[in-house]
Amino acid sequence: xxxxxxxxxxxxxxxxxxxxxxxxxxxxxxxxxxxxxxxxxxxxxxxxxxxxxxxxxxxxxxxxxxxxxxxxxxxxxxxxxxx
Numbered sequence: 001x002x003x004x005x006x007x008x009x010x011x012x013x014x015x016x017x018x019x020x021x022x023x024x025x026x027x028x029x030x031x032x033x034x035x036x037x038x039x040x041x042x043x044x045x046x047x048x049x050x051x052x053x054x055x056x057x058x059x060x061x062x063x064x065x066x067x068x069x070x071x072x073x074x075x076x077x078x079x080x081x082x083x
Contacts, residue, residue: 063069
């Protein structure tokens with residue numbers, strides 16, 4: 001092999017190695033970003049919501065008192081036929 005062939009192969013190896021290293025760094029950054037994003041969603045879901053097993057039956061709600069009643073939070077519910 002000549003010196004120019006060795007230099008070309010060495011440069012090619014360095015370029016390939018650099019591309020692999022950059023790809024791994026990019027994958028690590030993407031994984032960290034995605035993990036942080038989904039971790040924040042999981043934490044807020046755990047802190048803000050309570051779950052329960054679904055049961056069939058009548059929904060009964062009553063309130064009594066005097067004065068003005070103001071909702072602290074409003075939610076839109078969509079119920080469909082479960083049969």
